[in-house]
Amino acid sequence: QKEVEQNSGPLSVPEGAIASLNCTYSDRGSQSFFWYRQYSGKSPELIMSIYSNGDKEDGRFTAQLNKASQYVSLLIRDSQPSDSATYLCAVLGGGSNYKLTFGKGTLLTVNP
């Protein structure tokens, strides 16, 4: 069973702080990694994708990937109350099929 594990929440940070979200995966053949944000009652929204080891920055968001450690993380700098949501880590396995395996998600609350 290929699994994706996320750090248990909920995570609460003050406005302006850095929020750190972590994810580990079991399938070494995984090739693509994604972070989705899901507001309550809404569908997941893609916010970051990362395919190679290292860091990838997009505005206030930085994704980090370490394939040797099978670890993916998302940093949110200068957190805003509008960042309060559930963050889902998703991993795409190897092969020709498009199947995303999701973690259970981490609920982030940013307090004004």
Place this chain on the structure above:
Amino acid sequence: KAGVTQTPRYLIKTRGQQVTLSCSPISGHRSVSWYQQTPGQGLQFLFEYFSETQRNKGNFPGRFSGRQFSNSRSEMNVSTLELGDSALYLCASSTSTGYTEAFFGQGTRLTVV
């Protein structure tokens, strides 16, 4: 560019009935995946279609089925509904295989009573 469109947005069905959900992917996207989301289990993969062929299937009973049409639109069907089928059903579209991003529709909220 239009996003992924799912219809209907909400459904209430009775146990034992069947239901069909529809998903229109982003123009040019040929891969459509379906997921079930419940509070207890999170997002679980149902199946994925590419060019009208089911390429992968998750661990769901045979009551869950799907198909894809030549225009890449997809439908999923659940027969003999059970209370436990109440969930948010999401479809995601992508261009093809690895190194591509998937985008979700708004989902269909199914309630079985």
